[in-house]
Amino acid sequence: EGAGRRQRLVCPYHAWSFGLDGSLLRAPGMEEVPHFDHAKESLIPIRMEQWAGNVFINYDESAPGLMAHMGNFPDLFATHRVEDMRWVFGVEIQAACNWKMLLENAMESYHTATVHARTVGAQTSVTFQGEDNWAAIQVQSTMTTAVLDKSAPAPFPQIEGLDEQARKGTYFTLLYPTIQFVFAQDCMWWLAVRPVSPERSVLSVGGCFPKEYVEMPNFQELAQPYFTRWEAVAREDAGILERQQKGVSSVLFKPGLLSPRDDVVHTMGEWVRQRIGIAAYNEPF
Incomplete structure (x- = not known):
């Protein structure tokens, strides 16, 4: 629970302590247990890789490496220089809806x-x-979409060195299966979805700015409109998707048609379908 810096991890139940490499350091009360082996009681390792300061975990040891999975994804957003940004905002939202709904939502402007x-x-x-x-x-917007007030100049300038396409608007991306990065002209934020059950998910929203912005003496004041926008819009989305979940849970529910503005939603559905098998559906997407 929580976040910070520690030299070891301590279980709040029986006070077993572990090193940051997961090795069991101390297990109070286990001294007289026959054949107790500290090495065998270490924490379960989880595969972890990094890109531009972002940490990814993968429970599948046989899956391709992160950079192979990403392909040319980093190339399109190279001029945002994510590796030089700093994390300054985070919130978690409990959402009573399926995980795929949250991901589809951010990949269409129809709603x-x-x-x-x-x-x-x-x-x-x-x-x-x-x-x-x-x-x-x-x-498409020559002004950042990361603030709500469009009547005044943006609090921060555009990131120096953005390429021509990046200056034309904000990229909303999906890195399958559950991570979304949003690259605006002056910042980056992400939406990470953790499935809990077929009808419950946790939406993690975080925001980053170039380090030179974060070092400004009035950064917190300038950045507050961004924090407000990120959380307000995320909660609006979670709210409407909880209502949508009730709809798709109806015994009378059947899928409808997609609009031309839902092209990426269709792409997402195809990505899932190809990996779980078409037999799971009466009809293909």
């Missing part, structure tokens, strides 16, 4: 005019050709 009428409002987007394991759209 924004209604769901976000009082916040970000209507948006238009273009779709980028992704690869097998990622997809991307770009919401």
